[in-house]
Amino acid sequence: MKVIGHFINGAEREDSGRTQDVFNPATGEVSSQVALAAKSTVEEAVAAAEQAFPAWRATPPMKRARIMFRFKELLEQNSDAVCRAIGSEHGKILHDAAGELQRGIENVEYACGAPELLKGEYSKDVGPGIDSWSEFQPLGVVAGITPFNFPAMVPLWMFPMALVCGNTFVLKPSERDPSASMLMAALLKEAGLPDGVFNVVNGDKEAVDTLLNDSRVKAVSFVGSTPIAEYIYATASANGKRCQALGGAKNHAIVMPDADMDNVVNSLLGAAFGSCGERCMALSVAVAVGDQVADQLVEKLKDAMGSLKVGIYEEQSNDFGPTITREHQARVIGHIDSAEDQGARVVVDGRHLTVPGYEQGFFVGATLIDGVTAEMDSYKAEIFGPVLQVVRAGSMEEAMKLINDHEYGNGTCIYTRDGEAARYFSDGIQVGMVGINIPLPVPVAYHSFGGWKRSLFGDLHAYGPDGVRFYTKRKTVTQRWPSSAVRENAEFSMPTMK
Numbered sequence: 001m002k003v004i005g006h007f008i009n010g011a012e013r014e015d016s017g018r019t020q021d022v023f024n025p026a027t028g029e030v031s032s033q034v035a036l037a038a039k040s041t042v043e044e045a046v047a048a049a050e051q052a053f054p055a056w057r058a059t060p061p062m063k064r065a066r067i068m069f070r071f072k073e074l075l076e077q078n079s080d081a082v083c084r085a086i087g088s089e090h091g092k093i094l095h096d097a098a099g100e101l102q103r104g105i106e107n108v109e110y111a112c113g114a115p116e117l118l119k120g121e122y123s124k125d126v127g128p129g130i131d132s133w134s135e136f137q138p139l140g141v142v143a144g145i146t147p148f149n150f151p152a153m154v155p156l157w158m159f160p161m162a163l164v165c166g167n168t169f170v171l172k173p174s175e176r177d178p179s180a181s182m183l184m185a186a187l188l189k190e191a192g193l194p195d196g197v198f199n200v201v202n203g204d205k206e207a208v209d210t211l212l213n214d215s216r217v218k219a220v221s222f223v224g225s226t227p228i229a230e231y232i233y234a235t236a237s238a239n240g241k242r243c244q245a246l247g248g249a250k251n252h253a254i255v256m257p258d259a260d261m262d263n264v265v266n267s268l269l270g271a272a273f274g275s276c277g278e279r280c281m282a283l284s285v286a287v288a289v290g291d292q293v294a295d296q297l298v299e300k301l302k303d304a305m306g307s308l309k310v311g312i313y314e315e316q317s318n319d320f321g322p323t324i325t326r327e328h329q330a331r332v333i334g335h336i337d338s339a340e341d342q343g344a345r346v347v348v349d350g351r352h353l354t355v356p357g358y359e360q361g362f363f364v365g366a367t368l369i370d371g372v373t374a375e376m377d378s379y380k381a382e383i384f385g386p387v388l389q390v391v392r393a394g395s396m397e398e399a400m401k402l403i404n405d406h407e408y409g410n411g412t413c414i415y416t417r418d419g420e421a422a423r424y425f426s427d428g429i430q431v432g433m434v435g436i437n438i439p440l441p442v443p444v445a446y447h448s449f450g451g452w453k454r455s456l457f458g459d460l461h462a463y464g465p466d467g468v469r470f471y472t473k474r475k476t477v478t479q480r481w482p483s484s485a486v487r488e489n490a491e492f493s494m495p496t497m498k
């Protein structure tokens with residue numbers, strides 16, 4: 001059976017150590033094995049990145065950007081292979097994988113503007129004959145640790161920007177769907193990236209902990225679940241590294257009485273069930289303001305959900321695919337059981353779905369649960385499956401309080417025709433990414449992505465302008481060229497502009 005190894009110093013590397021199964025989640029079969037890097041392998045990758053750093057740092061940003069332009073072309077030319085790698089290991093349908101890849105490519109496009117982004121700041125005459133400027137220098141070796149749910153897009157949030165800023169990179173992708181990262185590593189090489197500048201180590205906790213504890217790694221970008229994000233942030237920070245760690249989510253949509261209900265239903269279907277609900281921006285809670293709105297919403301959703309198609313990634317007419325693993329399938333079903341046990345009403349039940357011909361797949365059907373309350377375990381948890389829960393609120397204030405009290409603050413949305421209500425909502429809601437009649441308000445590549453509360457640990461958001469700041473350190477130079485005729489006396493008071 002094929003063993004997916006690592007990509008270190010410009011070449012694929014086999015590994016004779018520990019391995020883990022990679023599944024095709026639609027069939028339930030093992031499709032390959034992925035190597036789980038030992039400490040020494042990770043250290044080798046860090047050493048390659050460290051060695052490549054001085055020359056890469058000295059490469060003009062325009063030249064780095066040209067490699068990114070070529071990489072973008074290659075991603076587009078090879079999109080079918082990348083999307084198939086995503087579909088076969090993650091299970092998402094090809095049209096959805098193509099959307100993921102396109103959102104990733106947009107980050108490459110933004111990174112192509114590196115010469116402009118790195119221009120710095122300049123002030124002439126901050127004092128007599130004195131000029132001052134701030135420049136943005138690379139950090140050195142930086143690491144990215146990424147989740148299973150966007151095997152191409154989330155790495156692309158990180159490494160294009162890190163590389164054009166002059167850093168070298170070690171990526172530790174999710175061990176559940178590692179192939180997209182390996183393909184991208186090969187395409188970067190083909191684009192002309194020097195060996196050692198970008199490396200991939202596959203692995204689990206051992207690989208991650210090695211990166212966190214290696215003093216040669218200057219910064220860590222992480223995306224994944226909240227408990228791990230918190231651990232990564234605490235450990236990396238304690239080790240003196242810069243860290244941004246994006247965690248889990250529970251994204252609510254408020255449905256106001258004046259919303260266009262047919263639009264709401266269409267919009268919620270995609271946002272709740274697309275990618276099997278395995279998106280950190282999935283809308284998993286609809287908060288209906290008023291019982292009348294809730295009754296109407298539930299009825300319309302129930303009807304519309306009857307026509308959703310669940311199945312394999314190759315079939316483009318499918319709406320979504322399986323969950324990632326059998327354990328995750330069981331966890332999602334467990335959340336539905338618990339909501340029911342705690343008094344909620346399962347209106348559409350996806351627990352017993354089987355897809356003909358794929359009976360061993362890790363499928364869960366689209367599920368709608370009404371009468372969910374803030375005390376229920378299924379409300380508190382991030383389910384990360386195709387489950388939409390409806391909470392009934394008496395007022396908009398009550399709906400907003402529910403969102404503000406939740407431990408996560410990644411994304412949210414309000415459906416309304418009332419501009420004043422929308423403005424009040426966007427101003428007061430304690431969430432990092434807000435949609436107004438937009439269900440998945442994922443910022444475009446030239447803004448930055450990040451949640452609030454326990455959805456992000458760190459200061460700077462991912463990609464966009466925050467990405468430039470995260471992957472560079474500011475140096476401020478103040479300069480004077482005194483003429484030999486002028487000699488100054490020693491000055492013991494704090495220098496000021498006189």
Ligand code: NAD
Nearest residue numbers: 146147148173174204205208224225228246247248249280
């Ligand atoms: P995960 O936390 O299980 O894994 C993420 C990464 O951490 C993987 O590379 C994994 O190998 C590593 N890891 C796992 N356990 C570890 C441990 N004990 N010590 C060190 N490293 C460990 O997350 P996942 O299941 O792959 O992804 C789904 C989660 O990611 C969801 O919670 C989702 O909301 C979140 N996510 C968040 C965002 C965001 O931008 N906020 C985006 C995508 C996904």
